[in-house]
Amino acid sequence: MHELIEKVFFGAFDNAVLRRAEDSAVVEQGGTRLAFTVDSYVVSPLFFPGGDIGKLAVCGTVNDLCMVGARPQFLGVSFILEEGLSAEVLRTIAQSAGETAREAAVEIVCGDTKVVGKGAVDQAFVTTCGVGTVPSGVDISASNARPGDKIILSGSLGDHEIAILSAREGLPFSGNVASDCAPLSGAVAALLAEGTPVHALRDPTRGGLASALNEIARLSNVAMEIHESAIPVRPEVAEACEILGFDPLYLANEGKFVAFVSAEHADAALGRLRAVGCAAQAAIIGEVAGHGLPHVTLITSVGGRRIVDVAAGTQLPRIC
Amino acid sequence: MFQFRDKERIGALSKALEGMVTRPMKFMEVCGTHTVSFFRFGLRSLVPDRLSLLSGPGCPVCVTPQREIRKAFHLAQQDGVILATFGDMIRVPVDSSSLEKQRAVGAHVRVVTSALEALDMARGNADKKVVFFAVGFETTAPTVAQAILHAAGERLSNFFILCAHKLIPPAMRALLDGGEVRVDGFMCPGHVSAIIGSAAYEEISARYSVPCVISGFEPLDMLETLVMLVEMAARGEARVRNQYRRVVKPQGNRVALESMGEVFDVKDAEWRGLGMIPASGLGLKDGFAGFDAENEFDLKQVDGGEEENKGCRCGDVLRGALAPEECPLFGVACTPSTPLGPCMVSSEGTCGAHYRYRTARDE
């Protein structure tokens, strides 16, 4: 995928903003910094414990804007629908998107709908673009993490991916796992309050926390260390990982972020975060050790050490 | 289960090992799950440098020959056929492709977590032929035997297996016969042993004069096993001991062994990277020939073909003769996202585990 982006896309339309590869593009327009992003949502099944594609399509884009410190303001939503999709299903998805947008204090101001033949898409695909403004004094970038920074994770890992998997048939377990899909604007606002220097922010979606941390390590050129025992994982998710042979560090999340905050401000930031619903389990999970030789080291729950690498692809259930 | 991850106890065992290992010692495990567990918990950083734990051919992903995977590709491409497989196999690289890549261009590949799930697929799709890619060792073979017995009882005519099961003790013997690998002892696979019994290793231990300890998979299990192996190696003692007493019995699981015996015959089998090992694989008995994909489909046309990528040293790695880091392709051309050989695919392969879970001091 990385190669595809590099060779084909950057090859065709390269520019400095695109190259920065942040969760949203930040462009300057007449003294204001605008954040702009676009994302597509192809989740299957459309409905899962804790959400649906409508909610996801709003949260995902709102969160990408939050990750550059922007206040999300406007969304555009485009639906590609499979012929024969039930009107009831569509109505539910649309309602869900509307409710989530209201909750996130954003307005959906433009949109598009296309209907394509049976089989051309899997029921419904949604693409959402979003725009917001970045307040002055906020300088967040994946290349800004610094030695000494504390790493704050806003909550438990893996809830979304396990919820999706449990909604699909053929899994050898069942339980009470809901996706963590949620807009992060409130939590990020709490983090940034009182002029707290937040250097980097990422939401660990596809590829999980491992990929997000590795990206920051690479772009900021730093080595970091995290503690497995500090990372919140719900018992249901931990068990699902044991059964399927998964590693929670690689599971997708849709309502979490990891923040790099200067050490002196970390405890206060954590306190404010924990008062926000979706970040009640927030924890300091590690720190940036130094410059050079970018990598992520994990101190395991039993006191061992190992490197955490990027994901090599989606995890698949193993017998071995 | 989580008491077997107690940090204090593990620290104590780690310290104990430090004092016990007074000369370089090499042990080998023959189980992909041990490979993963050892690396995932960072146990490599908790055992003395003088102690190395080699990974042998204990990973079905690594040892299933390319020809079997080519047969799976072929089956998945046939109209009206569904190839059901464990997730482990889906990224194994063969001929610059994989079951996952084949699926992306239309092949009918479905990931299942049990042979019974494949059986259900057959029951629910009478117009399709479901072929289950039966890989795995003695732990998995009885589960597949049960699926076959169900299918036979129900007279299902659209359920088949592509049988690629292998047996661990013959591979251990072949490695030791080969003389290439000098190990001070074996960490034996806990769940294979739950089926075949701890007594299954007595002959190997005696004939090759090598200590064998059957090990559980928790960090505490593996460290206790290493303590037991080091003790025996230091004393020059060659016995079989059972660390996984809470699950493994000397006689194994009689019902599982009987199921296997009812459905399968032992036959010679090819191991990817190791070549032909006599009496090391399973094939369906004549009475169940109707469930054999080899009989239902013409697979001769896909048999054979080029073996490994040039430069791929997986065979040497699987035999314990080469450490992953010693392979010139390791981490350079061959990485988890661009695996050139089976050992790098997913975290159960030796190279995959070494790469994904390396310690910081390897940097």
Place this chain on the structure above:
Amino acid sequence: MCLGIPARIVKIEGDTATVSYGSLSGRASISLVPDVRVGDYIIIHAGFGIEKLEPADAEETLRVLREIGEVR
């Protein structure tokens, strides 16, 4: 090669058991471990119970480990 997880048997129907992993529940065939009863722990691999887990032996192992740690 054998991911096998301990689970407690909660209900038995024929040769299928409903099991609890703690917070999650699941189903597994017990055709390979026909003597199990509700309340027993089994190791589950590829949808089948492959052997019973003996709590007494588990306790014993933990006790021995405690001692190894202390003595040295």
